[in-house]
Structures are given as C-alpha cells and as structure tokens.
Amino acid sequence: MGNIKGRGSPLRHHPEAVEIDLIRGLFHAFAPALVMTISFLSAGLVILNRTGDSILLVLLILGAVASVARLVSAHLIAPIIHAEGVTIEQARYLERLFAIPYLCFSLVLGLFGFRLLQLPSADTHMVAAALSLSYCAGVAVGMGSRMWIAVPSMILALGPVIAAMLLQPDFLYKLSGAVMAAILLSGIQSLRGKQNRSADDIALRIAFSHLARKDALTALPNRIALREWWEQVVASGAENKLVAVHYLDLNDFKPVNDRHGHPVGDALLAAAGKRIARTIRDSDIVARLGGDEFAVIQYDIVNADDAAQLAARIREAITQPFSIGALTLKISTGHGFVVSRGRDEALEDLLALADKALYTSKQGGEISQYEAVETITRRVA
Missing domain, CATH: 3.30.70.270 (Reverse transcriptase/Diguanylate cyclase domain)
Structure with missing residues (x-):
C-alpha cells in the first residue's frame, strides 16, 4: 500500500477493511469493459476482412475468449465480493480470479496491436495506437486502485505497440513510440498517488462510520x-x-x-x-x-x-x-x-x-x- 500506512493515516486502524473496499472498486467498471470488447472485436473483424491475416485471426479469437471471460467473471464475482462478511482472504482470492482474464486480454491486445503495426497499411497502425491508448486510459480509471493489476495490464497492452513503433524506420513512428512510452511511465506514476488517495479516502469513511457507531465517552457500541x-x-x-x-x-x-x-x-x-x-x-x-x-x-x-x-x-x-x-x-x-x-x-x-x-x-x-x-x-x- 505504499506510504498510506503511515503513523498519521487512518488506514493503519482498518487495513483489511480498506483493502476489501479497494477490491470491491474493481467491479464498478462493467460498462467500459463492455465498450472495449465491442471496439476490439469490431476493429478486428474489419481489419481481418481486409487483410485475411491468419495471425490476426488467432489473436482475435483469443481476445474474444479473454474478453468474454473478463466480463463473465466480473458479473459472477461482483455479488459475492459485495456481500456482507467477506474476509480479506476471500476478497484476495476473488481478485485473483478476476485478474487472470483481465491480464490475458491485456496481453492479447498488446500482441494484436504489435501485429497491426507490422502490416503495411497506415490505417491499421492508427487503430493499434487508438485501441491500446484507450484501453490504458480505461485501466487507469477503473483499475487504478489496484496497481498490481493496473500496471501489468498497461504494460502488456501498450508495451508491444511502443516496441513496434520504435522498430519502424520512419522517424515519426519512433517519436510516437517515445511519446507513448512517456505517457505510460507518467500514467504509472500517477496511479501510485491515486491508489494512496483512494485508500486514505476509504479509511476515513470507515473510521467515520465506526465513530458514528461508537459511544465517544466509553468507547462501547452505541x-x-x-x-x-x-x-x-x-x-x-x-x-x-x-x-x-x-x-x-x-x-x-x-x-x-x-x-x-x-x-x-x-x-x-x-x-x-x-x-x-x-x-x-x-x-x-x-x-x-x-x-x-x-x-x-x-x-x-x-x-x-x-x-x-x-x-x-x-x-x-x-x-x-x-x-x-x-x-x-x-x-x-x-x-x-x-x-x-x-x-x-x-x-x-x-x-x-x-x-x-x-x-x-x-x-x-x-x-x-x-x-x-x-x-x-x-x-x-
């Protein structure tokens, strides 16, 4: 959790409750995940129809499977993780189940973008950059409170695209790859601050909730x-x-x-x-x-x-x-x-x-x- 466990932070009094709430926050981003799935499949089918590339076909199938698994797991896990009495061990286990298809889709998306940049058409290059950058933006918004999922997802989705751009002979491609790398690094850095702020906000809310249920004089329940x-x-x-x-x-x-x-x-x-x-x-x-x-x-x-x-x-x-x-x-x-x-x-x-x-x-x-x-x-x- 970084420095959010400092002496003056309320998180140190409720660390497990805060972490459970942070994990629950992963399951509020169903709509963006659905939009990304539709965008990936739509763009992939159009480009596949134009090129007939067999590698794109394999990646498109793998991406569809991972994306559907991501949506289904989120839908099935959400009511369990939001139930009363969930322990920290159960929450972490459910988080890992959710993370597996999420990280798999990130990897497939990155490889899909890498393959698009190997094709001769500039249109496909633009699609690769747009899909990867928009996905990373969605990760930062929806998964930013859990860096162990967010950071690898962003690297897997954008890293191969950056590498493919840097390998292009055209200077503008190399410059675009460098800019995207800078965006990725700054985004990862900003996630640290977001996670800390989210954890502290949750800890304060939990602390105030506990205070509202505790007698101030005797510290007994009210x-x-x-x-x-x-x-x-x-x-x-x-x-x-x-x-x-x-x-x-x-x-x-x-x-x-x-x-x-x-x-x-x-x-x-x-x-x-x-x-x-x-x-x-x-x-x-x-x-x-x-x-x-x-x-x-x-x-x-x-x-x-x-x-x-x-x-x-x-x-x-x-x-x-x-x-x-x-x-x-x-x-x-x-x-x-x-x-x-x-x-x-x-x-x-x-x-x-x-x-x-x-x-x-x-x-x-x-x-x-x-x-x-x-x-x-x-x-x-």
Whole structure:
C-alpha cells in the first residue's frame, strides 16, 4: 500500500477493511469493459476482412475468449465480493480470479496491436495506437486502485505497440513510440498517488462510520451499533436461539456527578463500561444507551439461569470500589432483564420490557426478570 500506512493515516486502524473496499472498486467498471470488447472485436473483424491475416485471426479469437471471460467473471464475482462478511482472504482470492482474464486480454491486445503495426497499411497502425491508448486510459480509471493489476495490464497492452513503433524506420513512428512510452511511465506514476488517495479516502469513511457507531465517552457500541448487531446476529440467526436482553443503570451516579463534577462522572462511566464488558462473552454485546444506562444482549443461552448469573456478575463487578484519581467511589446497579426467543422479536420491545424489569428492581432492590421466557409478543403494550 505504499506510504498510506503511515503513523498519521487512518488506514493503519482498518487495513483489511480498506483493502476489501479497494477490491470491491474493481467491479464498478462493467460498462467500459463492455465498450472495449465491442471496439476490439469490431476493429478486428474489419481489419481481418481486409487483410485475411491468419495471425490476426488467432489473436482475435483469443481476445474474444479473454474478453468474454473478463466480463463473465466480473458479473459472477461482483455479488459475492459485495456481500456482507467477506474476509480479506476471500476478497484476495476473488481478485485473483478476476485478474487472470483481465491480464490475458491485456496481453492479447498488446500482441494484436504489435501485429497491426507490422502490416503495411497506415490505417491499421492508427487503430493499434487508438485501441491500446484507450484501453490504458480505461485501466487507469477503473483499475487504478489496484496497481498490481493496473500496471501489468498497461504494460502488456501498450508495451508491444511502443516496441513496434520504435522498430519502424520512419522517424515519426519512433517519436510516437517515445511519446507513448512517456505517457505510460507518467500514467504509472500517477496511479501510485491515486491508489494512496483512494485508500486514505476509504479509511476515513470507515473510521467515520465506526465513530458514528461508537459511544465517544466509553468507547462501547452505541444504540445504532446495538441495533445493527441485533439485525445481523439475532434477527438473521437460528429460530430456536434464546436471547437475554439486560437493561441496567448506575445507582448513586448522579450524586457522584453533582458532588465531584462531570470529569469524575465521565471517568466513572467509562470505568463501569469496561467492567461490564469484561463480564460478557465474545458472542455477546454491551452498549451504552445514554446517560448512565447500558444494555447487554446475551445470544444463544441455555435458559434464564444463564441470564440471571450474568446479571449477578455485573452487579458484583459494579459494587466493587472504583479508583478515580485520588477518589474511591462506591456505586451499585439497578438491573432488569428479559429472556426470549429473539429472532421474531423487535429489539426495542425487548429493551422496553427489560427497562420495566429494571424499574421493578429499583423498587425491591434486587435484580428483576420480566417473565417472558418463551415469547413476549403478546405482552408488549
């Protein structure tokens, strides 16, 4: 990736996500590839009809096969590479599958142009230059973010044409070949800057997207991220999975905030969030809903006892003293939860019921469960 992994670049925080997005960008250039295929075949058929050259016929057939393979692979791979959950290994594999026919067509196009320049007609020479240069321009636009494909493609397509021009006895041909070589070199150099800018732009977009889903104070997921997690994990998961939704707040937080100030209160919230996060499994999620309120979702539990045990662990963790600067602070938590087969339930409904259980716990001083183990749909107001 060049220097885009520098210390100040956001790319270093999301390198794999950036690379996946760069690979996905390869599959937005279907129309230019189709135009190039039509142009190559049309020009080739016209010239073949005029010359009857057997070498051109072979190259035309090979180019047609490679070009069709290029279009078909792009069409088949595009929905796979744009699917959610694609790993970097899968993305790189799909990229290699896409690159094979792309590079093959580049080579055939270069050899086709080389052969045209060996023919005596100046018209065919003009066609060779036009096809190769227009192809390289398309590569720079559509493939510029992946230099390992773009640079070889440009060299394969334009290199043989440049060589054929330099071999011509006419000085103007040699001059044209030199100019095309300079254009190729400058184009390769400009691609480096384009790749760097594209990667940094993607990294910034990913970083901002992550920030929009993260609570700035505690660094926990926020309500938006919680909802997205629910849709991805629970709503699209197995039907028979039990889910526990916990709703909790911090008792005595407001007096601490009022007495010691917001900086101490903010530090206390962040510390409490970390303690809650340490009590859950990797398959669960904790989010800050706002103020001193948090939500925890347990996915795929055995029964309601699992939820009750987690609630007890959270309560125990929060009741331990907090050291905030020179202060030692003690708080507790109000905690309610609801257990349901969550795939067919709305997250907001479950949160509302867990909040009711939280209110009940405040009245009795104990963790409260909203009794809804099998289904709660009928109980939602």
